[in-house]
Amino acid sequence: MARYKLVVGKRINSATLVADARHSWLDALSSAGALAGLIAVAAGQPWGDPVAGLAITVVICHVGYQVTADVMRRLGDAVDPSVITTAESAAGSVPGVLHAHARARWTGRTLRVEIEGWVDPGLPARDADAIGRQVTDAIAQQLPQAGSLTWASRAGRADHYPAIPRTQPRHGPSE
């Protein structure tokens, strides 16, 4: 069971499940250690109890450290800045996109990328949508790890500043 959770946890990229798997493994080892200690004591070996206790303490400290380190790394898992620049340059390479901004964030196991693309203000909405589909296709090719891609078209350069605040501004205020 511990092994299964670990494999599945790693496959679906879940730090929680991996932590849980390590916990199951810890439980199994602790039980085995305690059992071995009790058997030694029952067999008349007085060293069985402290030895088993010490072994369990070492295992708890080691696994506790590993689980904590993994979860902390995951909680601080900021999006790689190259994701933003890759998405913006892929969007900018699509004809009709005058300018593009991208934002990315993790929600659980899903990397979500939002792209704002500035297009010709005279463009019909269906053409802006078609450009948006080309943009999301282009980004999906460059960033296969992105589980969700959202396109929003903006009219021209006049409305350059995004409705949603950017967390990682790429531009100076004059651009």
Ligand SMILES: [Zn+2]
């Ligand atoms: Zn910009």
